[in-house]
Amino acid sequence: MKSIHERVEALRPEIRNLAHQMHEDPELGMQEFHAVANMTALLEKYGFTIERNVCDLETAYIATYKSSKPGPVIGFLAEYDALKGMGHACGHNMIGALAVCNGIALREAIDTYGGEVRVIGAPAEETLGGKVNLAAAGRYDDLAVAMMAHPFGQHRASGGFNALDSQRFEFFGKSAHAGGAPWKGVNALNGVIETFNNINALRGHVEPDARVAGVIRDGGKVANIVPDYAMAEFYIRHPDSTYLRGFSEKVINCAKAAALATGTELKVTNFEGWYDDLHTNETLSRRAVEHTKAFGVTQDMEKYSSTGSSDIGNVSYRCPTIHQWFDVIGGNTGIGTHTPELLAGADSDYGYDQLFIVAKAFVATAEDVLTDPAFLAAIRKEFDDTTCSAT
Numbered sequence: 001m002k003s004i005h006e007r008v009e010a011l012r013p014e015i016r017n018l019a020h021q022m023h024e025d026p027e028l029g030m031q032e033f034h035a036v037a038n039m040t041a042l043l044e045k046y047g048f049t050i051e052r053n054v055c056d057l058e059t060a061y062i063a064t065y066k067s068s069k070p071g072p073v074i075g076f077l078a079e080y081d082a083l084k085g086m087g088h089a090c091g092h093n094m095i096g097a098l099a100v101c102n103g104i105a106l107r108e109a110i111d112t113y114g115g116e117v118r119v120i121g122a123p124a125e126e127t128l129g130g131k132v133n134l135a136a137a138g139r140y141d142d143l144a145v146a147m148m149a150h151p152f153g154q155h156r157a158s159g160g161f162n163a164l165d166s167q168r169f170e171f172f173g174k175s176a177h178a179g180g181a182p183w184k185g186v187n188a189l190n191g192v193i194e195t196f197n198n199i200n201a202l203r204g205h206v207e208p209d210a211r212v213a214g215v216i217r218d219g220g221k222v223a224n225i226v227p228d229y230a231m232a233e234f235y236i237r238h239p240d241s242t243y244l245r246g247f248s249e250k251v252i253n254c255a256k257a258a259a260l261a262t263g264t265e266l267k268v269t270n271f272e273g274w275y276d277d278l279h280t281n282e283t284l285s286r287r288a289v290e291h292t293k294a295f296g297v298t299q300d301m302e303k304y305s306s307t308g309s310s311d312i313g314n315v316s317y318r319c320p321t322i323h324q325w326f327d328v329i330g331g332n333t334g335i336g337t338h339t340p341e342l343l344a345g346a347d348s349d350y351g352y353d354q355l356f357i358v359a360k361a362f363v364a365t366a367e368d369v370l371t372d373p374a375f376l377a378a379i380r381k382e383f384d385d386t387t388c389s390a391t
Helices: 004-024 033-045 092-105 107-113 130-136 188-205 241-262 282-294 312-316 340-345 349-371 373-386
Strands: 049-052 061-066 073-078 116-121 145-152 163-172 211-218 229-238 265-270 321-327
Touching: 004 033, 004 092, 004 349, 033 049, 033 061, 033 092, 033 116, 061 107, 073 092, 073 349, 092 107, 092 116, 092 145, 092 349, 107 116, 107 349, 130 312, 145 282, 145 312, 145 340, 145 349, 163 188, 163 241, 188 211, 188 229, 188 241, 229 241, 241 265, 282 321, 282 349, 282 373, 312 321, 321 349, 349 373
Parallel strands: 073 116, 073 145, 145 321
Antiparallel strands: 049 061, 061 116, 163 229, 163 265, 211 229
């Protein structure tokens, strides 16, 4: 069997081209048709079988390479959606290409030791969260481990993400001439405004890590007509999914109280998926960090917990999971994702060099899972001991 270095380096031209193609052709969530076609074509070239339209999501796929011998199932997670107006400033082109690289490079180990490897592509991490659907359908449940790494300003170990709830509040009133007979109207916009006021009053009575941010998407059309419809959307976050459920209920009650006070009717809906907090498997993460350093990273790689949110949290409630971070812009701690610097780094010589270091580290970690039963048992014990039942 060729060395990990040899296997990964042999893939460098194809993987770099794959990431570059996605970077040059950014596609929004649920529209990543070219990205998926390119990823699955390369995986098929190397003997993977492809399941498409997973969970009725057109741009979700599961690519599988399986040994005739039993063994653990290794999962590498691919993302590939872009940001509206910013392209791949979150580097998902590199995440997708990295997962494909990892899967292909692990094939020889699968043939030698047994088990299987899956590259699992889920769309729309930035918005609807395709992993939410796959997790709810149990598509991660039989994985021994799930691994992914995200471009960033430096190399960091897997930490946490905030859980996220997304609530839309629609208020329905009655239109009237705002100057002639406003008393005949019921002002839907007042319902939205009072919701914001109520939430602002709530902020002083929740934990410091609780976050809520909203925008008015529709506040009426003209100033001389009492708005009969208004709508606002809110992101509600907390580092713990259990706490977030109670916090979200309080935010919803703010809208209900606003409707009661203004005489409007209220409709409450989730406009995006529920993202759980991330439970990093520390046993798995420590090994991945060890290998990342062994392959050449000299940064400290302390844990990084984002105050943002990701649907990988839902995966972490289903199987042992890590979400590592890798440097694509030269170790600048002050620059994060969704920036012009990250956009440039996601298609740079430096960024690709770091990607292939992480690829080697992840393949080495996966081979440890395949060959070391005690290591796998420790990973599973930590998961069973620390992770709550799936939501």
